[in-house]
Amino acid sequence: xxxxxxxxxxxxxxxxxxxxxxxxxxxxxxxxxxxxxxxxxxxxxxxxxxxxxxxxxxxxxxxxxxxxxxxxxxxxxxxxxxxxxxxxxxxxxxxxxxxxxxxxxxxx
Amino acid sequence: xxxxxxxxxxxxxxxxxxxxxxxxxxxxxxxxxxxxxxxxxxxxxxxxxxxxxxxxxxxxxxxxxxxxxxxxxxxxxxxxxxxxxxxxxxxxxxxxxxxxxxxxxxxxxxxxxxxxxxxxxxxxxxxxxxxxxxxxxxxxxxxxxxxxxxxxxxxxxxxxxxxxxxxxxxxxxxxxxxxxxxxxxxxxxxxxxxxxxxxxxxxxxxxxxxxxxxxxxxxxxxxxxxxxxxxxxxxxxxxxxxxxxxxxxxxxxxxxxxxxxxxxxxxxxxxxxxxxxxxxxxxxxxxxxxxxxxxxxxxxxxxxxxxxxxxxxxxxxxxxxxxxxxxxxxxxxxxxxxxxxxxxxxxxxxxxxxxxxxxxxxxxxxxxxxxxxxxxxxxxxxxxxxxxxxxxxxxxxxxxxxxxxxxxxxxxxxxxxxxxxxxxxxxxxxxxxxxxxxxxxxxxxxxxxxxxxxxxxxxxxxxxxxxxxxxxxxxxxxxxxxxxxxxxxxxxxxxxxxxxxxxxxxxxxxxxxxxxxxxxxxxxxxxxxxxxxxxxxxxxxxxxxxxxxxxxxxxxxxxxxxxx
Numbered sequence: 001x002x003x004x005x006x007x008x009x010x011x012x013x014x015x016x017x018x019x020x021x022x023x024x025x026x027x028x029x030x031x032x033x034x035x036x037x038x039x040x041x042x043x044x045x046x047x048x049x050x051x052x053x054x055x056x057x058x059x060x061x062x063x064x065x066x067x068x069x070x071x072x073x074x075x076x077x078x079x080x081x082x083x084x085x086x087x088x089x090x091x092x093x094x095x096x097x098x099x100x101x102x103x104x105x106x107x108x
Numbered sequence: 109x110x111x112x113x114x115x116x117x118x119x120x121x122x123x124x125x126x127x128x129x130x131x132x133x134x135x136x137x138x139x140x141x142x143x144x145x146x147x148x149x150x151x152x153x154x155x156x157x158x159x160x161x162x163x164x165x166x167x168x169x170x171x172x173x174x175x176x177x178x179x180x181x182x183x184x185x186x187x188x189x190x191x192x193x194x195x196x197x198x199x200x201x202x203x204x205x206x207x208x209x210x211x212x213x214x215x216x217x218x219x220x221x222x223x224x225x226x227x228x229x230x231x232x233x234x235x236x237x238x239x240x241x242x243x244x245x246x247x248x249x250x251x252x253x254x255x256x257x258x259x260x261x262x263x264x265x266x267x268x269x270x271x272x273x274x275x276x277x278x279x280x281x282x283x284x285x286x287x288x289x290x291x292x293x294x295x296x297x298x299x300x301x302x303x304x305x306x307x308x309x310x311x312x313x314x315x316x317x318x319x320x321x322x323x324x325x326x327x328x329x330x331x332x333x334x335x336x337x338x339x340x341x342x343x344x345x346x347x348x349x350x351x352x353x354x355x356x357x358x359x360x361x362x363x364x365x366x367x368x369x370x371x372x373x374x375x376x377x378x379x380x381x382x383x384x385x386x387x388x389x390x391x392x393x394x395x396x397x398x399x400x401x402x403x404x405x406x407x408x409x410x411x412x413x414x415x416x417x418x419x420x421x422x423x424x425x426x427x428x429x430x431x432x433x434x435x436x437x438x439x440x441x442x443x444x445x446x447x448x449x450x451x452x453x454x455x456x457x458x459x460x461x462x463x464x465x466x467x468x469x470x471x472x473x474x475x476x477x478x479x480x481x482x483x484x485x486x487x488x489x490x491x492x493x494x495x496x497x498x499x500x501x502x503x504x505x506x507x508x509x510x511x512x513x514x515x516x517x518x519x520x521x522x523x524x525x526x527x528x529x530x531x532x533x534x535x536x537x538x539x540x541x542x543x544x545x546x547x548x549x550x551x552x553x554x555x556x557x558x559x560x561x562x563x564x565x566x567x568x569x570x571x572x573x574x575x576x577x578x579x580x581x582x583x584x585x586x587x588x589x590x591x592x593x594x595x596x597x598x599x600x601x602x603x604x605x606x607x608x609x610x611x612x613x614x615x616x617x618x619x620x621x622x623x624x625x626x627x628x629x630x631x632x633x634x635x636x637x638x639x640x641x642x643x644x645x646x647x648x649x650x651x652x653x654x655x656x657x658x659x660x661x662x663x664x665x666x667x668x669x670x671x672x
Contacts, residue, residue, distance in 0.1 A: 068226045084230050084234070
């Protein structure tokens with residue numbers, strides 16, 4: 001389990017803290033991609049209001065069972081609301097939409 | 109003990125078929141894992157392939173999740189821990205569904221004999237980019253080592269596979285899963301829904317090619333009644349029963365009714381058993397035959413139930429067990445009505461010899477009816493069975509359902525050597541086709557037809573024996589009456605000048621001989637009488653002749669009177 005907090009530039013509106021739990025499987029290619037994508041997204045849009053816990057199910061299978069994780073990578077959004085995103089998070093726009101970080105007025 | 113069974117089974121199997129392992133000696137013979145599900149091991153000829161994958165293909169409501177659950181539950185009880193991975197149903201729901209059948213999954217979970225993994229996605233889950241099942245498999249592998257799992261059920265796998273964009277991804281995942289299952293050595297069941305026409309990607313090809321055994325479960329609704337069938341589509345390296353088999357989910361779990369291939373294990377007709385009426389026994393050449401199927405057909409009110417009950421009374425009096433299925437009347441109504449006609453049955457119900465099974469045909473589908481009757485046969489062990497009336501079986505879901513029900517029931521009874529009396533209510537016409545309707549006439553050994561005849565201002569009841577396999581019988585129509593003391597058969601009825609055949613003809617020939625002799629004597633007597641008459645006639649004539657002679661002598665002497 002590793003923790004990472006980022007403290008870079010803020011683009012998004014709002015003040016909620018985003019807490020993520022990312023489940024990966026070792027150095028499997030999609031897991032690496034997901035980790036990279038999440039860190040990039042968090043630093044870009046949630047500079048100082050996010051918390052990421054990365055869980056490697058190959059080392060801690062019980063966590064995967066406890067959280068009902070059927071696929072890796074899976075991102076659990078625990079705060080400010082609960083949401084599940086499965087996959088390498090390659091579709092940034094869809095991910096931002098799910099996280100409530102895209103608004104009508106936003107140019108995208 | 110179980111191992112012994114298995115070896116015995118395989119020997120028997122090898123003798124019956126030339127199976128693959130026998131033909132290619134290099135192949136290792138298949139080891140089977142018993143499912144302990146009623147009837148399933150029988151049609152699988154021992155169980156599922158151990159350490160291999162079985163695909164259970166079934167539509168919504170077919171009960172495939174329940175089948176998987178029972179496989180794990182019974183396995184766990186028999187000392188083989190198992191893991192359930194549910195992609196669709198939340199595991200709490202699996203627990204409570206099992207609870208309704210009396211299976212306490214939570215207790216097995218606490219004892220580490222069962223582990224339920226909920227892998228169902230929330231409906232608002234976003235899929236973004238590629239992913240794999242590796243994480244789940246890592247988790248399950250960990251649990252498997254911890255509890256020493258031997259079995260695994262992966263339920264509704266297609267739910268997750270549908271999330272993949274391409275066939276290539278599905279193929280990758282299937283290979284990962286397949287490799288994992290092989291390396292773990294688990295006996296696996298994958299349940300999937302049948303392919304939706306036109307759906308992309310189609311992953312069923314992969315399922316079926318990677319599985320050593322494929323089962324197909326089908327739940328249909330015909331005429332508002334459900335019909336459930338299970339079929340084995342493939343079983344690598346093993347023989348299997350290839351028919352469609354009906355199944356139901358009862359309070360005790362799955363129940364599959366294995367139906368033997370037509371008639372191979374039928375018992376031959378046995379000894380004579382009394383019909384309960386001495387005169388009817390005579391007409392049938394000594395009575396019904398044991399293990400025979402007897403059809404009693406007739407119009408309403410002709411006494412069909414009474415005839416069946418008379419037989420029942422006779423059988424119970426001999427200490428034999430009878431199962432009486434009534435689709436028309438309650439137990440009390442039958443016992444009451446029969447008592448009014450002098451046939452008392454209550455004592456046999458009390459002594460346990462006679463068991464009534466009263467149920468509305470509409471209450472259940474044909475399969476469930478069948479399985480309930482099979483259960484009763486297994487627990488009650490009847491020598492004889494009465495179905496009153498088969499005409500009501502159509503209400504289980506149409507003529508086809510009735511036919512299926514009866515054929516399977518009769519097959520079972522023939523295998524077990526149970527005598528069956530089928531009561532059939534017919535509507536009026538007396539054609540043979542209608543009497544033995546439901547197309548079951550080939551299985552029926554004896555037909556007794558009961559009808560009304562009108563004559564001389566009254567309506568009488570007559571019966572005739574239309575068919576009786578394995579015995580001479582009279583084709584003559586017999587009049588009978590229903591009295592306070594049961595059925596009473598009267599003298600032979602010959603009012604309609606019927607053509608006589610068979611034993612009746614022999615009887616008639618004997619009668620004719622006697623009659624000829626009687627007539628010969630009568631003729632002789634008449635001849636003697638004639639002779640006597642002729643003698644008397646001659647006597648009279650002679651006397652008259654003598655008198656006239658005397659008178660002729662006297663005219664010469666008209667005064668002769670005065671002469672002395």
